[in-house]
Amino acid sequence: MSGLFKFVEWPCPDGGDGDTRSEAALVFDRGRQDRLLVIPPLFEEANKLRHLLVEVMARLDGSEIDAVLPDLPGCNESLAPLAQQTLTGWRAGMAAAARHFRATRVLAVRGGALLRPAGLAGWDYSPQDGPKILRSMVRARIIASKEAGQPETREEIEAKGRAEGIALAGWQIGPAMFTALENAAVPAHRDEVSLLDQETIGGRPLWLRAEPDYDPAQADALAAVIAVAMRQQA
Amino acid sequence: MTAQTSTPTDPAGPSRTEIDQKLRAILRDVLGLSEARASDLAPDSGLFGHLPELDSQAVADLLTEMEDRFDIIIEDDEVDGDHLETYGGLLALAEAKTATS
Known part of the structure; x- marks a missing residue:
């Protein structure tokens, strides 16, 4: 074929x-x-x-x-x-x-x-869109950290993401990528x-x-x- | 959480049967279940922590898909381990959210 x-x-x-x-x-x-x-x-x-x-x-x-x-x-x-x-x-x-x-x-x-x-x-x-992609990835981190006995809030994760970048579900998201995704529309x-x-x-x-x-x-x-x-x- | 009526015309929101069917469809898509296996999900069927493929990202995607299909917003602090551990727990979350939205 x-x-x-x-x-x-x-x-x-x-x-x-x-x-x-x-x-x-x-x-x-x-x-x-x-x-x-x-x-x-x-x-x-x-x-x-x-x-x-x-x-x-x-x-x-x-x-x-x-x-x-x-x-x-x-x-x-x-x-x-x-x-x-x-x-x-x-x-x-x-x-x-x-x-x-x-x-x-x-x-x-x-x-x-x-x-x-x-x-x-x-x-x-x-x-x-970007906000939806981030929402799910941040949520995955919230669930994983809770499971590991070190709970984090969405606010903490977002602040870290914007300031220095953060690993979400194993993906290293830099601060520029994080803030851009927060506002990225299709x-x-x-x-x-x-x-x-x-x-x-x-x-x-x-x-x-x-x-x-x-x-x-x-x-x-x-x-x-x-x-x-x-x-x-x- | 308050008990809900099972009347399909309940003005507070969709009927329990409707919520149950939609939630089974989401789990069918996430877990790749046959129609038969999706129908077999019981209140005590184990989810997060029982199914190795249902890791934290899969559970997060599942909650996001619930938000989309039920047109609800699930706040992070509304979800606890009990909601995710069994099908019955997840259904209770969906029912509570659709009743208040």
Whole structure:
């Protein structure tokens, strides 16, 4: 049905002064005209949805569409320290990846919608805003510290997050990332970006699963929506 | 927490059956249960501390999903160990919150 994916490196902006660092991307790339940038969810949800996203990309490959799934600096295979990453840096990274891979469409997944480059048409799949992402991660820390017999309040955790950064559910969130997430709204859905909700895709939301799971029917549905739209416009 | 009526038309909020069904659906999604196993959840079915996959992040996501689907806000100090330990505890939390919201 489809070829294998490859890992390639791409130059990701590193700070604001024009430096770049090498980050990895998983690609199905045969130099075709239709090219989809997949922006992964943030933090733990990226792990839960990776299988689904790679399966979607494999299906698109079979429909003559190239797709690229870049690592966010500090996540997945990246060697950059997560604690030093910022939302602004991640946005610049995804914009650079869109240019480098000559993406013609974007699929932003969950919190990935916060990083969607302006001016690129595509889809937000069940987008999640920054406050909601933080709320759940701070709550996880509250439950874990209570369980460990060293209870903390949300106020204490938030104050520490803003001042010096904090580990939430094993993820090192720096102060700039923390405060940016507190205010990060999903960018507006203009005509060229459509909202894909779980009802459209069907099945159970995979990001909710306590253990990562996979559902081929959801991969079929996502790929079908994207392939039909991208081929129509071609 | 006060006792609630089971009348479906209770103006104080959704019926107990409705809350119970919604909560089972959330746990089905979180734990990947079949419909049958989700229906089998009993008040004393163990959750946090009994199911290894239900770690603190999974429980936090579960509470956040409850907020979304029930349209409630669960304050951190409203949740104690008893609410999370069993299905009955979690259901009591959902009932208390939907009655007051």
